[in-house]
Amino acid sequence: AMPYGENARELLAKQMCNPVLWKKTIQNMIAGGFDTFVELGPGKVLSGLIKKIDSTVSVFNVSGCESLNLTAEALSGRKPDEN
Numbered sequence: 563a564m565p566y567g568e569n570a571r572e573l574l575a576k577q578m579c580n581p582v583l584w585k586k587t588i589q590n591m592i593a594g595g596f597d598t599f600v601e602l603g604p605g606k607v608l609s610g611l612i613k614k615i616d617s618t619v620s621v622f623n624v625s626g627c628e629s630l631n632l633t634a635e636a637l638s639g640r641k642p643d644e645n
Contacts, residue, residue: 563587588615600624600633 563586566573588599588611598620601609609621622633 563590584611585615588612592616592619598622598637600637 563583592615596619599609599612600622601612602624604625606623609623612619612621620636622629622636624630624633
């Protein structure tokens with residue numbers, strides 16, 4: 563649940579056969595200063611899990627052009643266009 567060090571290849575191989583510590587990974591990221599997460603692709607499963615772990619962080623889901631534009635505008639600090 564920590565950032566990869568020098569043995570990234572070995573750690574990635576272990577993740578193929580062992581559980582990933584998702585909750586601990588997200589908690590470590592938040593403790594390290596991350597406060598915004600972006601989930602790419604259809605569905606919002608990971609976004610929901612992150613919000614359950616810590617409801618104070620910002621979570622965006624990008625699943626198409628419209629949600630991409632809204633997310634980009636939100637992250638840049640601009641209000642979305644009212645078109």
